[in-house]
Structure formats: C-alpha cells, structure tokens
Amino acid sequence: MARYFIRLSYCGTAYNGWQNQPHAGTTTIQSVIENALFTFLRQKVDITGCGRTDKGVHARDYFAHFDLAPLDEIPTLIFRLNKLLPDDIAVHDIIQVAEDAHARFDATSRSYEYHLHTEKSPFDIHSFYYTYDTPNIEILNEVAELMLDHVDFTTFCKFHTDVKTMNCHITESRWEKIGNQYIYRIKSDRFLRGMIRLIVGVCLQVSRGKLTIEEVKTAMSEKRRTGQDWSVPAEGLFLCDIKYPYL
Numbered sequence: 001m002a003r004y005f006i007r008l009s010y011c012g013t014a015y016n017g018w019q020n021q022p023h024a025g026t027t028t029i030q031s032v033i034e035n036a037l038f039t040f041l042r043q044k045v046d047i048t049g050c051g052r053t054d055k056g057v058h059a060r061d062y063f064a065h066f067d068l069a070p071l072d073e074i075p076t077l078i079f080r081l082n083k084l085l086p087d088d089i090a091v092h093d094i095i096q097v098a099e100d101a102h103a104r105f106d107a108t109s110r111s112y113e114y115h116l117h118t119e120k121s122p123f124d125i126h127s128f129y130y131t132y133d134t135p136n137i138e139i140l141n142e143v144a145e146l147m148l149d150h151v152d153f154t155t156f157c158k159f160h161t162d163v164k165t166m167n168c169h170i171t172e173s174r175w176e177k178i179g180n181q182y183i184y185r186i187k188s189d190r191f192l193r194g195m196i197r198l199i200v201g202v203c204l205q206v207s208r209g210k211l212t213i214e215e216v217k218t219a220m221s222e223k224r225r226t227g228q229d230w231s232v233p234a235e236g237l238f239l240c241d242i243k244y245p246y247l
Contacts, residue, residue: 001067001068001069001099002067002068002069002070002071002096002099003065003066003067003096003097003098003099003100003101004065004066004067004068004071004094004095004096004097005063005064005065005093005094005095005097005101005103005247006033006047006063006064006065006066006091006093006094006095007061007062007063007091007092007093007094007095008033008059008062008063008064008089008090008091008092009058009059009060009061009062009089009090009092010029010058010059010062010088010089010090011058011088011089011126011127012029012053012054012055012056012057012058012059012234013056013058013088013126013235014027014086014088015027015028015029015032015055015056016028016055017029017052017053017054017055017057018030018049018051018052018053018059018062019049019052020034029049029053029089030047030049030064032085032086032089033047033064033081033085033089033091034046034047036081036084036085037066037081039084040077040080040081040084041068045066045067045068046066047064047065047066048064048065048066048102048103048104049062049063049064049103049104050062050063050064050103050104050107050110050242051104051107051110051191051239052193053239054193054194054234055234056233056234056235057234057237057238057239058126058127058235058237058238058239059238059239059240060238060239060240061239061240061241061242062239062242063103063107063242063244064103065097065101065102065103070096071094071096074094077094078091078092078093078094095247097246097247098246101244101246106244106245106246107242107243107244108189108243108244108245109171109187109188109189109241109242109243110187110188110189110190110191110239110241110242110243111172111185111186111187111239111240111241111242112185112186112191112196112237112238112239112240113183113184113185113237113238113240114129114183114184114196114197114200114232114236114237114238115127115128115129115181115182115183115236115238116128116129116130116131116135116181116182116200116232116236117129117130117131117180117181117182118130118131118133118134118135118180118181118182119180126235127235127236127238128181128235128236129232129233129235129236131204133207133208135182135203135204135207135208136207137175137177137182139203139206139207140175140182140184140203140204140206140207141174141175142206142213143202143203143206143207143213143216144173144174144175144184144186144199144203145173145174146213146216146217146220147170147173147186147199148170148171148173150170150220151167151168151169152166152167152220152223153166153167153168153192153195153220154166154223154224155198155216155219155220155223155224155225155226156192156194156195156196156198156199156202157192157193157194157195157198158192158193158194158198158231161192161193163192163193166192166223168188168189168190168191168192168195169188169189169190170186170187170188171187171188172185172186172187173185173186173187173199175203184196184199184200184203186199187241194231196237197231197232197233197234197237198229198230198231200232200236201229201230201231201232202216202226202228202229202230204230204232205226205228205230210228211226211228215227215228
C-alpha cells in the first residue's frame with residue numbers, strides 16, 4: 001500500500017462540514033469524496049483530513065490522505081474524480097508521500113481568511129458576509145494585533161469542546177481593506193472550534209462601539225468571554241493555506 005495526499009478545494013455551503021457524521025442523511029465533504037473514490041475504484045477508501053471545517057465554511061486549500069495500492073495513472077484519477085464530484089468540490093492534485101505522512105498531524109501551520117463586503121453583490125453570494133456598516137480598518141487591526149500577544153484563546157472558543165488545551169500560537173492576524181471588501185487573515189499552528197468567527201465578531205463589535213479594546217484585553221487576560229460575543233456567519237470563512245515540511 002502507498003500513501004497519497006489529495007489536494008482539493010470546496011464551497012461548504014451545501015455541506016454539514018468536512019467530517020463524516022453519524023446521523024443518517026447528513027452530507028459532508030468527506031463522505032462525498034469517499035463515495036466518489038468508491039464509485040471509480042470499486043473499493044472502500046477512508047480519507048483523513050487536515051482538520052475539521054464547520055458547516056458552511058469553505059476551503060481554497062485543503063489536504064487529506066488515504067492509503068491505496070500504487071497508482072499508475074494519477075491524472076486519470078483526478079479527472080474521473082472531478083467528473084464524479086459535484087461542482088462545488090474540486091480535486092487539484094494527488095501526491096504520493098511517505099508511508100507515515102499525516103495530513104492532520106504533520107501540518108506546521110494553517111491560515112484562514114474571513115471576507116466581508118459593505119456593498120451587496122449578486123455574484124459569489126456564498127463567499128462573503130454582507131455587513132450593513134463600514135468598519136473602521138484601524139480599529140479592526142488594533143483588535144487583531146491583540147491576538148499576537150496571547151497564547152490561551154479560551155475567550156474565543158465555543159463551549160463544550162473536548163480539546164485538552166486552549167493554546168494556539170498565532171503568527172499572523174491582520175485586516176486588509178480593498179474597495180468595499182474587508183479581509184481578515186489569521187495564521188496559526190492550530191485553531192479552536194469557532195475561534196476565528198468569534199475573533200472577527202469581536203473586531204466588529206469594537207468597531208461598532210459595543211466593546212472597548214480594554215474590555216477585550218481584560219477578557220483575554222482573565223481567560224473568559226467578553227459578554228458581547230458574536231460568531232459571524234460561516235459563509236465568509238475560508239481555509240486557505242496549509243503548510244507541510246515536505247511539500
């Protein structure tokens with residue numbers, strides 16, 4: 001058996017996240033790809049993703065791994081999978097890697113982007129959050145920079161998670177304004193469940209005057225919620241960059 005990484009992208013709007021779910025009738029990205037592999041290869045292939053994305057979240061750059069007898073025609077497999085898969089999932093590459101390579105545990109960093117627009121657009125309606133106001137980019141970045149000063153992100157984790165630590169090592173956290181578009185980019189070794197959407201929400205709450213910078217600093221220092229928590233909608237969130245030491 002050989003191990004392969006599969007690189008893909010997807011629009012998560014129609015799916016209940018990446019990971020297979022035990023509930024009957026629940027459609028996930030993982031289940032759709034595994035079904036396509038079964039249809040073409042006529043054998044069950046289990047795939048392991050680089051991480052979980054929640055319901056409605058997208059990925060421009062996603063990796064998963066699977067084990068299979070050595071493949072002779074990888075371009076053919078990519079083409080056939082793309083013909084079998086729905087239009088909102090695309091396979092870009094299949095790469096043979098070392099037998100012990102792991103799509104989740106070997107990733108050295110992950111990056112996400114959150115996109116919001118201040119002007120309604122009929123195009124790509126599932127790829128951004130339309131907000132009614134005009135955020136202050138300086139304030140957004142002042143809040144974003146706080147993330148670089150902390151390791152414990154209890155303030156920005158959904159309740160009732162089963163993680164052993166709230167520690168994340170953030171190496172990038174910044175906003176960019178392009179016309180009527182605002183893009184938040186964050187890079188870390190790991191992320192907590194719901195973390196990025198809560199961070200974006202806090203940035204916007206401060207910009208709207210519903211929270212102060214000092215209140216956010218205090219909440220993070222005391223490892224508690226702000227009291228003005230807002231998890232922004234999933235449609236603006238993209239997993240966009242996964243780094244491995246050997247790719």
